[in-house]
Amino acid sequence: AQSVSQHNHHVILSEAASLELGCNYSYGGTVNLFWYVQYPGQHLQLLLKYFSGDPLVKGIKGFEAEFIKSKFSFNLRKPSVQWSDTAEYFCAVIGETSGSRLTFGEGTQLTVNP
Amino acid sequence: NAGVTQTPKFRILKIGQSMTLQCTQDMNHNYMYWYRQDPGMGLKLIYYSVGAGITDKGEVPNGYNVSRSTTEDFPLRLELAAPSQTSVYFCASSYFPWESDNSPLHFGNGTRLTVT
Numbered sequence: 001a002q003s004v005s006q007h008n009h010h011v012i013l014s015e016a017a018s019l020e021l022g023c024n025y026s027y028g029g030t031v032n033l034f035w036y037v038q039y040p041g042q043h044l045q046l047l048l049k050y051f052s053g054d055p056l057v058k059g060i061k062g063f064e065a066e067f068i069k070s071k072f073s074f075n076l077r078k079p080s081v082q083w084s085d086t087a088e089y090f091c092a093v094i095g096e097t098s099g100s101r102l103t104f105g106e107g108t109q110l111t112v113n114p
Numbered sequence: 115n116a117g118v119t120q121t122p123k124f125r126i127l128k129i130g131q132s133m134t135l136q137c138t139q140d141m142n143h144n145y146m147y148w149y150r151q152d153p154g155m156g157l158k159l160i161y162y163s164v165g166a167g168i169t170d171k172g173e174v175p176n177g178y179n180v181s182r183s184t185t186e187d188f189p190l191r192l193e194l195a196a197p198s199q200t201s202v203y204f205c206a207s208s209y210f211p212w213e214s215d216n217s218p219l220h221f222g223n224g225t226r227l228t229v230t
Contacts, residue, residue, distance in 0.1 A: 009154060034218060043204060043221040044157075090156060094218070100145050100164070100210040101172065102219060104156040 002027040002095045006105035013081055014113050021076040021108050023065075023091030033074040034092040034102070035065055044090065050074065061085070083114045115140050120205050120222035127195040127229045135190040135225050137205030145210045146188040147172075147219070148180065150201040157204065163188055164210070195229045202226050 007022040025031060035047040048059025055067040065076045074091060091105040121136045139146065144165050149157040149172075159172030163182040177199055179191040188207075192199060206219040 004156075006156075032218075043223045044219075045221075046218070049218065100208060100218075101147075101159055101162060104149075104158075106154055106156045 002031075002093055002098055002103045004091050004093050004103050004105035006089075006091055006108050008108050009106060010109045010111070012111045012113065015083055016080050017112075019076070019078040019081045019085075019110070021089055021091075021110070023074045023076065023105060025072050025074065025091075025093040027072075027093060027095040030096040032094045033065075033067060034094075035059065035063070035074075035076050036090045036092060036104075038088045038090065038107075040087070047076070047089075081110075081112050083112050086110060086112045117141065118205055118207050118220050118222035120203075120225050122225060123223065124226050125228070127192075127227065129195060129197065129229060131195050132191070132193050133195065133227075135192075135203055135205075135227075137188045137190070137222060138186050139188075139205075139207040139220070140186065141207060141209070141220065142185060143207035143209045143220070144185065145208045146182065147206045147208075148178070148188070148190045149204045149206065150174065151204060151224075152201050160190065160203075192227075197229050200227060200229045 003026045005024045033050040036044040037047050038044045048057050050057045050067045058064045089108045092102045094102050118139045147162040148160040151157050158174045161180040163169045203225045205222040
């Protein structure tokens with residue numbers, strides 16, 4: 001079975017600080033990986049995804065993530081955060097034998113102080 | 115396109131009551147899902163459907179039922195509400211198999227349910 005772990009459950013940063021949110025997955029085969037963002041009171045929206053190819057994936061709003069297969073990791077990064085990045089971030093994985101069922105991590109609440 | 119529409123947005127139930135959470139999508143997606151979101155737990159899959167007439171259990175199906183009589187609609191039924199079902203419920207849909215440039219899941223805005 002596939003699983004996802006997000007190490008930091010609550011991160012507090014000041015504006016312009018750099019961000020890295022950890023995500024590790026457990027699955028032995030080929031995976032597709034995703035980061036979703038949930039702004040307060042809203043539904044989840046896709047930030048970026050990795051299907052294949054270049055392991056460094058760029059998403060919307062200046063976010064990027066790097067797939068490191070040897071570490072089973074897919075960490076999310078942003079060089080300089082803004083107050084508007086305050087949200088909850090979810091990592092998700094789907095393995096090749098999982099059909100269409102995404103498995104989500106626990107989520108990381110990011111608070112950016114102005 | 116309206117996308118994925120969920121109703122109601124909020125609901126308070128008493129223990130033992132029943133209700134149906136409605137979900138409809140207008141994107142002609144074949145796959146639909148119900149997730150529940152609890153603080154610190156992420157999203158857990160309750161049920162999913164790969165097409166009209168076909169449903170299957172996810173990680174946490176106990177206490178829920180679903181049906182998929184049409185491509186568009188995927189209602190979630192709570193027969194005997196319990197406090198443990200207090201949660202935010204999200205419906206989602208997708209076209210599967212995914213193309214590399216598609217978003218895998220399109221989410222509705224959620225239903226916040228409280229059982230007291």
